[in-house]
Every structure is written in structure tokens, then in C-alpha cells.
Amino acid sequence: MSRRAAADIPRQPSQIAILRYLRIHGPAARIDIGTQTGLSPATVTSLTADLMAQGLVQETSSAGNGGSGNGGHGATRGRPKVLLDLVASAAYVVGVKLTINLIEIALGNFKGEIERCTRHRLNTRDLDEQGLIAKLCEFIDQFVAENPELSPQGMVGIGIAVQGVADSNSGEIMWSPALRLRQIAITKPLRDRYGTNVQMSNDANCIATAITQDNSLYGNGDFAVIMLGYGIGMGLVLNGAVYNGPFGAAAEFGHTKYQTDGPLCNCGRRGCLEAYIGDYAILRDASALIDLPPEMYIANPLHPGEDQMMDLVRQARDGNEDLADLFRHAGKVLGYGIANLIALLGPERILITGSGARAYDLMEPEIQRSLHDAQVPELRRGPKIIHLPWDKDIALQGAIGQSLLRHDENMFVLPSGSTK
Amino acid sequence: MSRRAAADIPRQPSQIAILRYLRIHGPAARIDIGTQTGLSPATVTSLTADLMAQGLVQETSSAGNGGSGNGGHGATRGRPKVLLDLVASAAYVVGVKLTINLIEIALGNFKGEIERCTRHRLNTRDLDEQGLIAKLCEFIDQFVAENPELSPQGMVGIGIAVQGVADSNSGEIMWSPALRLRQIAITKPLRDRYGTNVQMSNDANCIATAITQDNSLYGNGDFAVIMLGYGIGMGLVLNGAVYNGPFGAAAEFGHTKYQTDGPLCNCGRRGCLEAYIGDYAILRDASALIDLPPEMYIANPLHPGEDQMMDLVRQARDGNEDLADLFRHAGKVLGYGIANLIALLGPERILITGSGARAYDLMEPEIQRSLHDAQVPELRRGPKIIHLPWDKDIALQGAIGQSLLRHDENMFVLPSGSTK
The missing domain is CATH 3.30.420.40 (ATPase, nucleotide binding domain)
Incomplete structure (x- = not known):
């Protein structure tokens, strides 16, 4: 089971915690990162230096108190605060959402923001397993061709939101109103085709993920x-x-x-x-x-x-x-x-x-x-x-979010030698 | 809420993980501790040396393969394996179990084993809050007097299992068939009286805790x-x-x-x-x-x-x-x-x-x-x-287990300066 396997792989949780905190909260000072993650100031300084060297995090000057644009003069204590932020272009993922008669494809950046989205209307219920995979690949190929950020090695994952009942471990759609057939395996063929990590969850789980990454919703x-x-x-x-x-x-x-x-x-x-x-x-x-x-x-x-x-x-x-x-x-x-x-x-x-x-x-x-x-x-x-009013569908946001969470983890797996 | 507060306090999870592993699995070789906790061999060596210096862990020679008593000759590769084990006397906790018309008091050691237990039959349903606390203190005082391990600073916690509905955060018994009254606060008076950590859960949660600490039951x-x-x-x-x-x-x-x-x-x-x-x-x-x-x-x-x-x-x-x-x-x-x-x-x-x-x-x-x-x-x-046949009541075991889990955490809280 992937759940257990994932839990057994030793990772560097502090780095992952810093990335996660910045993705949820946006730009933050080192001192706040330390307070929120429980890491010491020395550890935060050292780990964020590493993350900056890897091009994942960058310094950005504070918007100041009230947004003064004159180099920070007049801000509290007269010094602009140095904030750290994720580098949006550090990685890109493809978000996919499958609902009845609609497939959406989106470009998500490392901050978890949706940069672009295309919608394809088609009769999904008549698709069999092969037909569904073929359509998804056709749409993803087209999307990759249109978005240079995704090639050649720019795409670090695919996150899929599916209406219905989905098994996140096996990567199978158990049942969906979008499909007449049941038990359709979709993550494996996409993983084989694109050589990247593929995550799938049902739409409700994707929405839950999106909420945990939204500072205004997540308490x-x-x-x-x-x-x-x-x-x-x-x-x-x-x-x-x-x-x-x-x-x-x-x-x-x-x-x-x-x-x-x-x-x-x-x-x-x-x-x-x-x-x-x-x-x-x-x-x-x-x-x-x-x-x-x-x-x-x-x-x-x-x-x-x-x-x-x-x-x-x-x-x-x-x-x-x-x-x-x-x-x-x-x-x-x-x-x-x-x-x-x-x-x-x-x-x-x-x-x-x-x-x-x-x-x-x-x-x-x-x-x-x-x-x-x-x-x-x-x-x-x-x-x-x-x-929670339904004015904005955040399932696609969550599909991208889950893919980035997995990407964070994959970046900081400890070398296997260290566990032996 | 204590749950959130507990999560926010930075701890040294590796030390806690080693203690927890040894409590569940019994004596284990350093290499197995590393494999199971995901820590590198160097880290295991260094952390277990610290734990030994603190008197929490000790070396013990292997029982050998098949229990050969001749110094390990004949065991695989001809060398006795050095195993690490918890020091049973490193800490003691008092376990308390309250069910209708019965209060049990037990002595649990650092390994989580029950060393002694006394049972008091009385009419619990007629007790009010003061009466219940008075009875518990009377029984605990008597138990402490009879068990020198618990004095003067030997007792590091009290773990309570209660039949009924209990709020582990507030330390209140919401409702119990053992008591006519509802909403009785019991952890705070005991904490004030004994100056030690007091945990309470309902009996089912205690049984669940006991199962997670029992290698034969926990998968x-x-x-x-x-x-x-x-x-x-x-x-x-x-x-x-x-x-x-x-x-x-x-x-x-x-x-x-x-x-x-x-x-x-x-x-x-x-x-x-x-x-x-x-x-x-x-x-x-x-x-x-x-x-x-x-x-x-x-x-x-x-x-x-x-x-x-x-x-x-x-x-x-x-x-x-x-x-x-x-x-x-x-x-x-x-x-x-x-x-x-x-x-x-x-x-x-x-x-x-x-x-x-x-x-x-x-x-x-x-x-x-x-x-x-x-x-x-x-x-x-x-x-x-x-x-799971009901031949052995493991709720008391679990009450002791939860108290030890908290004690482990309390020992390895990071100094508060490191979070600022």
C-alpha cells in the first residue's frame, strides 16, 4: 500500500514543513517561519539558505506597513522586512479534473496557483478505459505543447480530481457518474506515459486539500x-x-x-x-x-x-x-x-x-x-x-495542491544509504 | 486545547520514537531500531548513547538463537547480539481504573508492565465529585505507601481509565455508569495534589492504546x-x-x-x-x-x-x-x-x-x-x-501506556529558547 510505504520512507520533515508553510501563508519572515514550524532560528537560517540555493525559495522585500514604496522608510523601525517566498517557476504540475461530460486541464505553479486552464466538453460516459486514457493524453499533450513551462523537464507531477469514488492508493476510479464503466485504472498509464508522479483523489478530498492550503479557510x-x-x-x-x-x-x-x-x-x-x-x-x-x-x-x-x-x-x-x-x-x-x-x-x-x-x-x-x-x-x-458557497470550484486547486505535496516529499527523501 | 498545544510544542521525535519502539517490541538490536524508525546508524548510536546515559535504556545480551545459554556460541555468526532494552525502573506510573463499584490501582513500570495491582470494591454511584476525589486520593496514598518505587520522586504520572464518556482534553468525566452525577472534573485535583501529569481516557480508548503497545495485537x-x-x-x-x-x-x-x-x-x-x-x-x-x-x-x-x-x-x-x-x-x-x-x-x-x-x-x-x-x-x-476474547482486561494496561507516552514526550520537549 502506498500509504504505508510513503510513511516508511524517511524524509527531511523540516524542509517540507517550511515549503508547506510558505505555500499556505505566502511570503513570511524567517522569524515567523521558525515560530510556526517549531524550528530554531539557526535551523531556519540554514535550511532556507539550502532551499534558496536549490532555487525553491527567494528573498522578497516586504510590502511594508501600508505599502510604502520608498525603500521601506517609514515602516516600523525604519527597516524593510526581508520576507521569504516560494519561487513560482521552481516547478509546474498539471491539474486534471474529470466530471460528467467535462475534462479540465490546468497549469499549476510551485506556489499552487493556477496559471492557465482549458476546458474540453465531450461525452465522457461513453468512454471505456482505453478511450478515457487516450483522451486524457491527447488533452495533456496539447496542453504541454501550448505551455512551454511544462517541457522538457518542467512538469513534476499530475494531480487528478475525479467526481465519484476513487481509490487514491491503487489509482483506480471505483465508480464515477462521468463514466459508465467501473474500476478504471488511470494513474498508472499516465505515470508510464509521462514518467512523472501522478496523484488521484475524488473531488471532495481535493477540495479538502485545497482548504488546508488556503489561509482564509483553514483554521x-x-x-x-x-x-x-x-x-x-x-x-x-x-x-x-x-x-x-x-x-x-x-x-x-x-x-x-x-x-x-x-x-x-x-x-x-x-x-x-x-x-x-x-x-x-x-x-x-x-x-x-x-x-x-x-x-x-x-x-x-x-x-x-x-x-x-x-x-x-x-x-x-x-x-x-x-x-x-x-x-x-x-x-x-x-x-x-x-x-x-x-x-x-x-x-x-x-x-x-x-x-x-x-x-x-x-x-x-x-x-x-x-x-x-x-x-x-x-x-x-x-x-x-x-x-461554504459554491461560487468557485476549488477541486482543481486541490488536485494541483496534492501533486505539489507529493513533489515536496519526493525532493526531500533521505538517501537510502542513511537508513541501512 | 491540550491537543493543539501539545502539537505546537517542539519535541525531539527521534528519541521518543526509539523509546516507543522498544516499549512495543521489547529488546532490539541497534540496526533494527534504525530500520524501524528510519534513523541512520550514526543517529541511532548517538541517541541511544544519550538514552543510556540518562538511565532510560540499557544493553542486554541476546537470548541467542534458540536460547543457547553458553555465551552465545553457536548463535548465528558465533557472536552474541547486543540488544537494547528499556530500564524497567527508570520511571513508574500509577494506573487507575474506575468502573461501576470498583476502583483498581496499579503500578506500571517504564516498560509499561503492570507490577502490582489492588482492587477496591465500594459503592461508586453514591460518590459526588469531592467524594470520588477523596476516595481516589485515599487509595493512591495507600498504594504509594505500600510501593516504595513511587516515592519520593518515583511517580512520573497517573493514567486513568474510566468506563463511560470522558473528555481527555478537559479531564472531565462527562458521563459514567459508575457515577450518578455528570461532568465531574478529576484530572485537575489529582494533578494539584500529586504534582504530576494526569491523563484520563475512557476505557475503550485505553484498550486501543494498549493494543498499539502490544506487539502480538498491533499490526x-x-x-x-x-x-x-x-x-x-x-x-x-x-x-x-x-x-x-x-x-x-x-x-x-x-x-x-x-x-x-x-x-x-x-x-x-x-x-x-x-x-x-x-x-x-x-x-x-x-x-x-x-x-x-x-x-x-x-x-x-x-x-x-x-x-x-x-x-x-x-x-x-x-x-x-x-x-x-x-x-x-x-x-x-x-x-x-x-x-x-x-x-x-x-x-x-x-x-x-x-x-x-x-x-x-x-x-x-x-x-x-x-x-x-x-x-x-x-x-x-x-x-x-x-x-478479541475478553479474557484479560487491558484497559488498565492502556491507562498506564498513555501516561508513559506523555512522560516520554515531556522528557524530550525542546528548550523553549530554541523556538524563539
Whole structure:
């Protein structure tokens, strides 16, 4: 298992910690790097000198207090502060995102910023394993040709975000709404083709990774991000890192049970949270309540579009109580699922996001009521539930972030002789 | 929060890793210590020399291959292997275990072995906070007086295992069947009184700690230990350490829900797993099915004794199908709970133990059936379910183990000047 193997390889954690800190926080003074990483001033000076010699880190003058542009005169104590920052061009990775009928390819720099992105619309569901790999290679080749940063040795990794259930250890897509077939191996063929490190995670885990690398979102504690949409995904961050579990596909929150003999879920089992909360479940129930225009669920019943779902939400908000009840009930079920999650793991924050959070206002009172009904009062100090609006899809950002994390580790593996 | 504070204090992880390795594995050669901890031979030599100078580690000659007693002649390559081992007398901790009507006090040495143990039977449920602390101090004082190893500066910590729900961060017992009152602070008064480090966890977490320190049980992966008995407890080990969660009381598996409006649970909510599987739940249902001798549930309905529960199991095995159905149904509910746990965390092993595992043979087929019904086929590669017989209570062992882990960390905190 790659998880265990990775843990067994001795690394130089201090260097990795410095890079990670700079990627999250942006430019920082040596003294702050020391305070935050727990390294002594002498160690920080020596390690950052090494990182600068390797072209990974550079000095940059402070923006000053209030941005004075005259060489820092007037800044506190009259001296411009020397900050260290990552060198954006030190390495580049390719980010790939696979969702139904859409493949996105992005250029991420060493700071984790997306510099460019291209989108390809195609019928993904008809692709078999070979077809999918061929398409991905075609798009990546084209992207490499258009972005000189990526050649000849510029690309240090590929990070992939996949809608659905993905095994990060084996590199297989177990199941995705984007694909008709199941269990498709994708990291190995890409690794063979490009000779670079290839990481894959489901979109919820990528979002969790992106949050841990975003100073405005990440408060350093354990958290879960629940992604509502076609299905229900979850990313778990425990002790600062995304938790994949020993089998590479943990955090299948959407397939925890609300009721033993509940409605049929897309996974083939009954009573999963997803079978009450997922877009397809809402649309299925809505079709029994109101007359939907046929193209709304016949054209693509497996994957209702955003327009279709927004129309249902609008009708619910405009006074259709039957439809509003569907969203309220989804909120109730979600609240019970969250109560189980809190009982088991007690994270500090639970972030609710994804396109399905479009109806959060309708669901929220019932989420709170379920939490009240389900939780032992003594344990109710619990986490903050936070609605994270879905205005920016950060899964691609996270795919790039996970690839850079692996690249950092690979750079600082101790020579094998030192372990013998 | 102590969890975060502990993570922020810089420590010398290599020394701690060596002590931890020796505590788990027993005597080991320097080369094996290096291989297992990822430290270079030079580093192992230097650090173990320091640890020997501090009196924590000593050299011991190998038992040889096959135990030859003639100075090692005949062992591989004709040379006795020099092994390193912890010095048992380097430090002593007091282990305390609080269960209903029983307080146990034990002497644990630096290797984590229990050297002596005394048991005090008393009516714990009538104790208030002051009364409980007074009793604990009385028993500890007496124990210290009887065990010269613990005085004057011999005792480096107290580790407490509590039946029930305990907040390891705040040091409060949230709720315990051993006490009528709730939210009782116990670590602070003991810390003030004895001037030593005091750790507390619920019994399931202590058992999980003990397993991580037992070479025959711990296979290095992530696991959950589910404790069946009066209530249902769980200890979670993620990335090698017991996971307490940010609020110090995670892993309340027994209070995840099987059914929204299910039977009343002791926690005051409805439909918790415990309300189907706990001893009190089984006895409550049994009393509706068969005529129980009144003393069996009237004398102490809150806490049926082992004899009472064994009698029910015996009748079920002897052909009382109504009673057998109770245990089968408990197995069904447990299986669904485990399926949720697998979906969320996907641990490698799930150990089922505790006095309630007395009926494991009756429950097991239904556990498996539930897992089959509830799990998405693609994720069914999942964990091994292992019945860990309840012949030896290892909670006290774990209480001592957690105290030693903290002591190791406290010894190797870096001087505060080095972080500034």
C-alpha cells in the first residue's frame, strides 16, 4: 500500500514543513517561519539558505506597513522586512479534473496557483478505459505543447480530481457518474506515459486539500467538508492532512445509512444518505409530486443539470410546499448523518458545499433540528456547521495542491544509504 | 486545547520514537531500531548513547538463537547480539481504573508492565465529585505507601481509565455508569495534589492504546476497537495514535443512530446503537419476553451483572429462539453501525471485545449479513472483523501506556529558547 510505504520512507520533515508553510501563508519572515514550524532560528537560517540555493525559495522585500514604496522608510523601525517566498517557476504540475461530460486541464505553479486552464466538453460516459486514457493524453499533450513551462523537464507531477469514488492508493476510479464503466485504472498509464508522479483523489478530498492550503479557510483544526451535488461526497482532514484510510477510499459519507430499508441508492443499496439528498434523489421524488417537462428528467435522468435543479429550488422558495418538504427532508437526513459523523470523529468544523448547497437555506433549519434531536446533550459542544458557497470550484486547486505535496516529499527523501 | 498545544510544542521525535519502539517490541538490536524508525546508524548510536546515559535504556545480551545459554556460541555468526532494552525502573506510573463499584490501582513500570495491582470494591454511584476525589486520593496514598518505587520522586504520572464518556482534553468525566452525577472534573485535583501529569481516557480508548503497545495485537495499521458491555464504546487508532478528536471525546460509536425513532437510549435520545446492543437494552427486551427472577433486573436494572447476562446467553444457546433473536438483532444493528464506520473511515481491522462479546457466536452471522446488505460492493474489500476474547482486561494496561507516552514526550520537549 502506498500509504504505508510513503510513511516508511524517511524524509527531511523540516524542509517540507517550511515549503508547506510558505505555500499556505505566502511570503513570511524567517522569524515567523521558525515560530510556526517549531524550528530554531539557526535551523531556519540554514535550511532556507539550502532551499534558496536549490532555487525553491527567494528573498522578497516586504510590502511594508501600508505599502510604502520608498525603500521601506517609514515602516516600523525604519527597516524593510526581508520576507521569504516560494519561487513560482521552481516547478509546474498539471491539474486534471474529470466530471460528467467535462475534462479540465490546468497549469499549476510551485506556489499552487493556477496559471492557465482549458476546458474540453465531450461525452465522457461513453468512454471505456482505453478511450478515457487516450483522451486524457491527447488533452495533456496539447496542453504541454501550448505551455512551454511544462517541457522538457518542467512538469513534476499530475494531480487528478475525479467526481465519484476513487481509490487514491491503487489509482483506480471505483465508480464515477462521468463514466459508465467501473474500476478504471488511470494513474498508472499516465505515470508510464509521462514518467512523472501522478496523484488521484475524488473531488471532495481535493477540495479538502485545497482548504488546508488556503489561509482564509483553514483554521488548523480537524474538519470535514461535505459536498452536496449529484451524489454526496466528503473529505476529512485529521491532524492537518486529508485522511484517505488504509484502503484509499474512506470518507464515503454519502453511503452511510439513514434507514435500513430506505429508498434505493445509485450504489445499488438501500437507505444511504445520498438516496435522500443527492440531486438525482430530489429529482426522482419531485417527478412524483409535480409535472416536470419531460426533457427535464428523460433527457438525462441520471444527472439533472444545474438549471433543472435551480428550477425546483425556485418553485420550493416560491411556495410549493411539497417541493419545499423534499429539501427540508433532505436537510433532516443530512442532519442525522452529520450527528453520526460528530459522534464518531467530533471534528471542529463541518463545511457544507457543492452545487447541492444551492438549497442550503431550505435545508438548514432541519439540519439543526436533527442535530438537536440526535445528539447527546453532553456532547453538543460540537463543531461549527459552515455553509461554504459554491461560487468557485476549488477541486482543481486541490488536485494541483496534492501533486505539489507529493513533489515536496519526493525532493526531500533521505538517501537510502542513511537508513541501512 | 491540550491537543493543539501539545502539537505546537517542539519535541525531539527521534528519541521518543526509539523509546516507543522498544516499549512495543521489547529488546532490539541497534540496526533494527534504525530500520524501524528510519534513523541512520550514526543517529541511532548517538541517541541511544544519550538514552543510556540518562538511565532510560540499557544493553542486554541476546537470548541467542534458540536460547543457547553458553555465551552465545553457536548463535548465528558465533557472536552474541547486543540488544537494547528499556530500564524497567527508570520511571513508574500509577494506573487507575474506575468502573461501576470498583476502583483498581496499579503500578506500571517504564516498560509499561503492570507490577502490582489492588482492587477496591465500594459503592461508586453514591460518590459526588469531592467524594470520588477523596476516595481516589485515599487509595493512591495507600498504594504509594505500600510501593516504595513511587516515592519520593518515583511517580512520573497517573493514567486513568474510566468506563463511560470522558473528555481527555478537559479531564472531565462527562458521563459514567459508575457515577450518578455528570461532568465531574478529576484530572485537575489529582494533578494539584500529586504534582504530576494526569491523563484520563475512557476505557475503550485505553484498550486501543494498549493494543498499539502490544506487539502480538498491533499490526501497525488503522483500526477500531468496539467494546460491547453495559454500553458500547469505541477506540479509534489512526496513523498509529489513538484519535481523541478536537473535543477530546470522539469515537462515541454507541451513540450513532440505527433508527431515528428507535428505542430510548440511556443517553436520553432515541435509536442509538447502544439502545439495541448494550446489556441494559438486551435485559430490558428479555424482561418482556420471559419471566426473569425479580432480583435479576429489579436489584440493579441499570447494570445487569455478568451472571445475569450469561444466563440469558445460555438460554438463547439452549434453544430459546425469542432470546436468540434478541442477540441476532443486536448483531444486525451492530453490523449496520460497522458498515457506517467502514464507509467513513475504512479502517484495516475492527476488533470486537468487551464483556458483551460473550454472545459473539450468536451475533456474528447477522453482523456479516448486515455488512453484506449495507456495503457498496466496490468498497467491500474492507476490514477484517476480529473477535478479541475478553479474557484479560487491558484497559488498565492502556491507562498506564498513555501516561508513559506523555512522560516520554515531556522528557524530550525542546528548550523553549530554541523556538524563539
